Amino acid sequence: MSTPTWKNPIIKWVDHRLPVFTFIDHSVVTYPTPRNLNYFWNFGSLAGLVLVIMIASGVILAMNYTANTSMAFDSVERIMRDVNYGWLIRYIHMNGGSMFFIVVYIHIFRGMYYGSYKEPRELLWIIGIFIFLAMMATAFLGYVLPWGQMSFWGATVITNLFSVIPFFGETIVQWLWSGFSVDNPTLNKFFALHYLLPFIIFGLVFLHLWALHTHKSNNPLGIDIKGDQDEIPFHPYYTAKDALGVGVFLLFFLGFVFFAPNFFGEPDNYIEANPLVTPPHIVPEWYFLPYYAILRAVPDNFVDVWGLLPVIIPAKTAGVIAMFSSILLLILLPWLDTSKVRSANFRPTYFWLFWIFVIDTVILGFVGAKPAEGTWLLVGRLATLYYFVHLVVLVPLVGRFEKTKPLPDSISAAVILSGTDIKESS
Amino acid sequence: MVTMTSKKVLLAAFLIIFSSSVNATFVEASSGAAHPEEQSWTTNGLFGFFDRKQLKRGWQVYNEVCASCHSVRLIYYRNLSEIGFSSDEIKKIIADVEVPAGPNGDGETHADGELLVRPAKPFDKIISPYPNDLAARAANAGALPPDLSLMTKARKNGANYLHALLTGFKDAPANFEVSEDMNYNPYFPGFQIAMVAPLSDEGVEYSDGTKATVEQMSKDVTAFLIWTAEPELEERKRLGLKVMLFLLVFSAMLYAVKRQVWAKLH
Numbered sequence: 001m002s003t004p005t006w007k008n009p010i011i012k013w014v015d016h017r018l019p020v021f022t023f024i025d026h027s028v029v030t031y032p033t034p035r036n037l038n039y040f041w042n043f044g045s046l047a048g049l050v051l052v053i054m055i056a057s058g059v060i061l062a063m064n065y066t067a068n069t070s071m072a073f074d075s076v077e078r079i080m081r082d083v084n085y086g087w088l089i090r091y092i093h094m095n096g097g098s099m100f101f102i103v104v105y106i107h108i109f110r111g112m113y114y115g116s117y118k119e120p121r122e123l124l125w126i127i128g129i130f131i132f133l134a135m136m137a138t139a140f141l142g143y144v145l146p147w148g149q150m151s152f153w154g155a156t157v158i159t160n161l162f163s164v165i166p167f168f169g170e171t172i173v174q175w176l177w178s179g180f181s182v183d184n185p186t187l188n189k190f191f192a193l194h195y196l197l198p199f200i201i202f203g204l205v206f207l208h209l210w211a212l213h214t215h216k217s218n219n220p221l222g223i224d225i226k227g228d229q230d231e232i233p234f235h236p237y238y239t240a241k242d243a244l245g246v247g248v249f250l251l252f253f254l255g256f257v258f259f260a261p262n263f264f265g266e267p268d269n270y271i272e273a274n275p276l277v278t279p280p281h282i283v284p285e286w287y288f289l290p291y292y293a294i295l296r297a298v299p300d301n302f303v304d305v306w307g308l309l310p311v312i313i314p315a316k317t318a319g320v321i322a323m324f325s326s327i328l329l330l331i332l333l334p335w336l337d338t339s340k341v342r343s344a345n346f347r348p349t350y351f352w353l354f355w356i357f358v359i360d361t362v363i364l365g366f367v368g369a370k371p372a373e374g375t376w377l378l379v380g381r382l383a384t385l386y387y388f389v390h391l392v393v394l395v396p397l398v399g400r401f402e403k404t405k406p407l408p409d410s411i412s413a414a415v416i417l418s419g420t421d422i423k424e425s426s
Numbered sequence: 427m428v429t430m431t432s433k434k435v436l437l438a439a440f441l442i443i444f445s446s447s448v449n450a451t452f453v454e455a456s457s458g459a460a461h462p463e464e465q466s467w468t469t470n471g472l473f474g475f476f477d478r479k480q481l482k483r484g485w486q487v488y489n490e491v492c493a494s495c496h497s498v499r500l501i502y503y504r505n506l507s508e509i510g511f512s513s514d515e516i517k518k519i520i521a522d523v524e525v526p527a528g529p530n531g532d533g534e535t536h537a538d539g540e541l542l543v544r545p546a547k548p549f550d551k552i553i554s555p556y557p558n559d560l561a562a563r564a565a566n567a568g569a570l571p572p573d574l575s576l577m578t579k580a581r582k583n584g585a586n587y588l589h590a591l592l593t594g595f596k597d598a599p600a601n602f603e604v605s606e607d608m609n610y611n612p613y614f615p616g617f618q619i620a621m622v623a624p625l626s627d628e629g630v631e632y633s634d635g636t637k638a639t640v641e642q643m644s645k646d647v648t649a650f651l652i653w654t655a656e657p658e659l660e661e662r663k664r665l666g667l668k669v670m671l672f673l674l675v676f677s678a679m680l681y682a683v684k685r686q687v688w689a690k691l692h
Contacts, residue, residue, distance in 0.1 A: 081658075244680040246680075248677055251673045251677060255670065257666075259663065267581050271580050
């Protein structure tokens with residue numbers, strides 16, 4: 001990649017001393033990209049867009065928000081009623097959270113389908129998981145701020161999870177609370193952390209992109225770029241394609257903001273927090289439901305069933321371990337998946353496993369919204385079991401025994417062979 | 427071939443994930459309560475708007491009936507201009523209203539045990555019937571009449587639920603025992619509510635000649651409460667239409683640009 005020669009004297013002067021323009025040129029203009037990326041590759045840039053929207057709208061909200069238990073709820077309502085376009089900013093921020101998770105879930109599943117986590121992109125994937133974890137933390141903290149009933153009780157349930165940590169559990173929970181229950185110091189702390197974490201996410205995104213640009217994007221064929229004929233410059237091709245994605249995405253996003261702003265929310269959060277009244281069903285936001293289902297799936301007599309473990313693990317502890325490992329296990333995915341072929345298009349067995357896994361997570365989402373009893377609990381347990389069996393047993397085994405389809409010689413060969421559609425034959 | 431079909435499958439599955447996991451939070455059946463019937467509200471749909479005549483009637487019902495127990499503490503008198511009251515009418519509404527005036531120069535809120543008061547101004551919040559929750563409970567056999575400002579957003583299917591509740595009072599079935607100081611209502615979770623049926627025919631006298639049936643009053647006051655919960659609704663939907671229209675045209679143009687740019691490759 002050659003350094004571009006700048007004609008504008010000011011740009012030239014600056015770039016000679018601090019090569020920002022060259023950096024931009026290399027990152028988003030001449031940046032070589034596989035020529036066959038489909039629309040599922042739009043969701044990375046969309047996630048970046050949502051992050052920026054969330055930070056921008058969040059900064060404005062913070063100017064009008066009061067992190068005090070006696071004023072937080074009313075300060076949000078003041079934003080909704082008396083701040084100019086406060087309702088718009090607040091609804092954008094509120095729905096933006098859900099949009100972030102929709103976009104990122106599609107982004108993650110795309111990576112799983114096309115094997116984007118495989119060598120040499122393992123770190124890229126792992127940084128992505130950390131971004132996801134930071135997003136979850138940020139979303140949880142942010143949900144507490146309006147100080148509604150679900151804010152308070154959600155915070156109580158989730159912070160209590162940390163009490164299962166051996167020896168230090170109680171101390172950690174009291175540290176999280178800055179006291180002996182979720183109260184004013186907790187709200188203050190959560191507000192500070194909610195403001196801090198997005199900038200950490202921003203830093204992680206920078207690392208994510210650095211790693212991405214080191215080995216370039218994966219592509220639907222999952223084969224490496226072999227020469228110039230396989231690539232196209234990012235601009236104008238993917239700037240145009242990403243821009244179209246942004247247009248369609250904003251239609252979807254703002255459709256909710258303007259016409260169904262409370263679609264993703266819980267009515268209970270429009271009731272001010274009351275530590276003396278527990279809501280009949282404490283449910284997390286929709287994007288946490290699968291994990292909530294896993295948390296509640298572990299039976300009380302978990303240890304009795306096997307009697308093998310040297311230490312007795314209470315159900316709550318086991319549930320928390322299961323929930324956190326359901327995400328942390330994904331860090332190991334590049335090594336759990338033993339197949340050398342990346343794209344599921346050439347992996348007839350993994351193709352179906354992938355889709356069953358997707359359906360499994362959807363089922364977990366359903367179960368998470370139900371009371372943990374009867375048939376739903378049973379379904380939740382089976383779905384939880386399958387989640388782990390998929391990652392720990394099926395994915396490693398299939399990679400070893402699957403007969404994959406022949407890969408095309410190159411991206412350009414496959415593209416030219418079939419025009420816009422890519423055939424499987426080489 | 428595989429790519430095309432799998433693309434479609436992929437897309438379909440994502441749509442399913444999205445819609446189902448979202449709906450999952452809503453399929454939750456409210457425990458032990460009848461399902462409210464769907465009503466048509468002028469605020470529904472893409473072109474939803476406030477029927478200001480109805481909101482004024484709704485205010486009248488709130489003011490003359492509900493306000494004896496329920497507050498709308500997020501609303502100011504000045505806000506009433508948004509539903510069509512002129513400033514003279516608002517002055518008339520607050521003519522007899524007194525609000526706490528203290529603390530005075532000496533830092534006192536009471537004089538001789540009496541609360542210091544002054545006449546209300548449009549910038550005052552609509553006064554609440556009770557000074558605090560304890561006083562409210564003391565006056566209502568232990569029950570707390572909730573604030574109504576956000577009620578239609580704070581209940582599932584809020585507006586329909588509220589209308590069903592207000593019109594749903596009836597005698598309990600023979601096998602159902604209603605506790606002391608409670609009333610039977612099939613739409614309330616648990617079927618028992620502390621509130622007595624608040625509306626009765628001709629309970630208020632509408633100045634615009636509308637016949638004040640229970641059904642009518644219930645609809646009017648619910649419409650009023652949709653406004654108190656979402657005063658921005660009308661502006662939001664109007665702006666939303668413009669934004670959607672812009673984005674549709676903008677996306678169509680971006681699609682054309684994308685086609686044009688990529689045409690060189692294909």
